[in-house]
Amino acid sequence: MLTTLGDLLRYNIEFRIGAILVGLVAVMAGLSLASPYSPMDTFLVAPDLPPTLTHPFGTTSRGQDVFWHLTFAIRNTLAFGIVVALLSRLLSLAIGLLSGYKGGWVDRLLMSINDTFIVIPLFPILVLFYFMLRDRMSWWVLAVIMALLGWAYDARLIRSVALSLKHREFTHTGIFSGMSTREILVREHLPYVMPIVFATTMNNMNWSIGLEVTLSVLGFTDISAPTIGGMIYWANQHTALVAGVWWWIAFPVILIVMLFVGLFLLAVSMNEHIDPRSRLRRMGAGGA
Amino acid sequence: MESRAPLDCDRAARTRQQAEVALCVEDLKAYYRTRHFGVEREVKAVDGVSFEVRCNEIYGLAGESSSGKSTLIKAVAAAMRPPLEIVGGRATFRFLPGARSLNQATASQLAAIRWRKLSYIMQGSMSVLNPVRRVRCSFADFASRHLGGNKAAFQVRVRQHLELLKLDADVLDAYPHELSGGMRQRVTIALATICRPDFVIADEPTTALDVIVQKDVLDMVRDIQGEMGSSLLLVTHDLGVHAYMAHRLAVMYGGRLVEEARTPELFSSPQHPYTKHLIASLPRIGVDAPRIGLAGSPPNLAAPPSGCRFHPRCPLAGDRCRREMPTMIAVAADHRVACFAVAGAGGTA
Numbered sequence: 306m307l308t309t310l311g312d313l314l315r316y317n318i319e320f321r322i323g324a325i326l327v328g329l330v331a332v333m334a335g336l337s338l339a340s341p342y343s344p345m346d347t348f349l350v351a352p353d354l355p356p357t358l359t360h361p362f363g364t365t366s367r368g369q370d371v372f373w374h375l376t377f378a379i380r381n382t383l384a385f386g387i388v389v390a391l392l393s394r395l396l397s398l399a400i401g402l403l404s405g406y407k408g409g410w411v412d413r414l415l416m417s418i419n420d421t422f423i424v425i426p427l428f429p430i431l432v433l434f435y436f437m438l439r440d441r442m443s444w445w446v447l448a449v450i451m452a453l454l455g456w457a458y459d460a461r462l463i464r465s466v467a468l469s470l471k472h473r474e475f476t477h478t479g480i481f482s483g484m485s486t487r488e489i490l491v492r493e494h495l496p497y498v499m500p501i502v503f504a505t506t507m508n509n510m511n512w513s514i515g516l517e518v519t520l521s522v523l524g525f526t527d528i529s530a531p532t533i534g535g536m537i538y539w540a541n542q543h544t545a546l547v548a549g550v551w552w553w554i555a556f557p558v559i560l561i562v563m564l565f566v567g568l569f570l571l572a573v574s575m576n577e578h579i580d581p582r583s584r585l586r587r588m589g590a591g592g593a
Numbered sequence: 594m595e596s597r598a599p600l601d602c603d604r605a606a607r608t609r610q611q612a613e614v615a616l617c618v619e620d621l622k623a624y625y626r627t628r629h630f631g632v633e634r635e636v637k638a639v640d641g642v643s644f645e646v647r648c649n650e651i652y653g654l655a656g657e658s659s660s661g662k663s664t665l666i667k668a669v670a671a672a673m674r675p676p677l678e679i680v681g682g683r684a685t686f687r688f689l690p691g692a693r694s695l696n697q698a699t700a701s702q703l704a705a706i707r708w709r710k711l712s713y714i715m716q717g718s719m720s721v722l723n724p725v726r727r728v729r730c731s732f733a734d735f736a737s738r739h740l741g742g743n744k745a746a747f748q749v750r751v752r753q754h755l756e757l758l759k760l761d762a763d764v765l766d767a768y769p770h771e772l773s774g775g776m777r778q779r780v781t782i783a784l785a786t787i788c789r790p791d792f793v794i795a796d797e798p799t800t801a802l803d804v805i806v807q808k809d810v811l812d813m814v815r816d817i818q819g820e821m822g823s824s825l826l827l828v829t830h831d832l833g834v835h836a837y838m839a840h841r842l843a844v845m846y847g848g849r850l851v852e853e854a855r856t857p858e859l860f861s862s863p864q865h866p867y868t869k870h871l872i873a874s875l876p877r878i879g880v881d882a883p884r885i886g887l888a889g890s891p892p893n894l895a896a897p898p899s900g901c902r903f904h905p906r907c908p909l910a911g912d913r914c915r916r917e918m919p920t921m922i923a924v925a926a927d928h929r930v931a932c933f934a935v936a937g938a939g940g941t942a
Binding site for chain 1: 670704708713720725726735738
């Protein structure tokens with residue numbers, strides 16, 4: 306694992322840039338622990354100050370320091386993305402591996418559920434959930450809902466790999482040796498699909514964070530908790546751009562774009578790393 | 594080495610058992626039965642096969658592709674999965690309690706027998722090792738459940754066994770793609786023999802290897818077989834391998850056995866017309882006459898020909914061959930043929 310990361314850092318410029326961008330965002334999120342202000346309080350500092358040395362990213366119209374508020378916002382947004390990714394990975398792994406390996410009616414049942422989730426429109430459903438839950442809609446609830454809606458594509462991908470693994474000799478040998486279905490899936494098939502899961506995790510995080518930001522900007526989430534979308538929502542409420550308080554919107558947008566581009570580059574370089582031919586070409590060993 | 598003496602006694606005892614039957618297959622029928630859109634289809638891949646494998650013997654099973662070799666050993670090892678099912682007959686191992694047929698054994702009985710008593714080197718055994726797991730993990734996954742004991746004891750056992758097969762213990766830390774084809778094959782054989790099974794089934798164990806590596810691997814198989822005193826059922830289309838390895842050899846055609854004899858005898862005096870052509874097609878050093886092939890192709894086992902399955906291609910075929918199915922008749926000691934045209938094997942065609 307460590308040598309893989311070392312190789313990627315050395316030979317893959319996309320991975321290097323992606324790692325730096327995501328690393329910066331992660332450091333920013335980590336700084337929230339050292340914040341002098343509480344994220345929920347308002348009018349702690351003089352409002353509408355442009356970026357200066359005391360307030361590097363300026364202050365908002367609600368009297369919050371943009372830099373320190375942003376550390377909380379990105380932390381929550383990042384945590385949201387990670388929770389959604391982990392929960393939906395568990396679902397897509399369990400369903401994809403089982404469906405591909407078992408086949409028959411198990412496969413047909415799981416894949417019909419899977420295809421239902423692929424075709425239902427997400428955005429109206431999320432808005433519907435917001436109107437149904439209202440005050441009970443915390444980011445935890447939203448994360449669980451998104452995870453329940455976001456596993457289907459990758460479950461299909463994993464199923465297609467599991468289908469081919471089912472007919473490999475090591476699976477037959479495992480069955481002959483008396484391994485149970487669970488043991489075969491966890492010990493023989495899971496290590497095989499893990500690289501794919503890593504690559505799709507990044508894409509899944511981009512997807513869930515993007516949707517969360519969209520929902521927050523429109524006010525369809527718990528807007529009292531600081532998130533990137535929530536910051537943009539409040540800036541719009543205070544007509545920040547009209548009032549000339551551009552830093553209230555600019556810095557959250559820059560940070561979220563850094564995170565998006567970083568995750569995207571990581572996903573691309575992971576994808577390339579999974580395909581050994583392109584990896585060798587990049588390392589200068591293989592030919593065309 | 595103090596363990597030498599008891600080992601030799603063991604071997605002497607095994608020599609006495611040599612005439613004993615380790616595996617007895619009686620009239621085994623294994624068909625592939627499918628049902629798609631209401632249309633039932635039945636492929637009679639193995640149709641009434643009987644033979645015996647003795648203790649401490651290498652029994653060869655030859656035949657061209659689609660002759661039913663792999664299906665036969667899947668049925669013998671009870672490693673069938675749908676749509677393959679055993680329709681009739683029995684395959685009984687000596688070590689099975691109550692000498693019941695393996696396909697009637699319960700799952701827990703099978704689990705207790707496999708690897709410890711009956712081991713199976715699968716076709717395409719180059720890919721028996723999981724490409725994303727170290728060799729060590731494959732040993733632990735497949736074999737440790739059958740040996741019992743703790744992890745450390747198992748590792749010691751694995752190392753001893755690799756040493757016995759003259760393999761470096763370093764292979765345990767390698768991934769399969771880091772090993773050469775011959776090495777991978779040897780590791781696979783080590784994996785299959787670690788529990789010192791009484792009976793080993795090998796399906797095309799050396800097909801993908803070049804002849805030099807093939808000879809090394811075959812020597813290794815023969816050494817370990819002799820050392821353990823177990824029986825080996827060797828399946829391959831390669832008659833050269835059979836000539837090198839097998840004590841007795843059976844030839845399969847269209848899902849049935851056509852001839853069985855001691856290997857030297859089968860090569861020197863084949864009786865069945867198919868076997869004769871098969872042996873005659875082998876190249877010989879110093880003979881540069883062109884080899885004559887047999888017209889036609891193997892039968893479609895979903896709709897096999899009536900009577901003898903070889904009759905459409907047989908130069909000696911008569912009326913009786915089209916009507917009746919010949920059975921295996923002994924023509925000499927340890928020599929059985931299924932043909933009406935062979936004198937002493939059921940009259941004339």
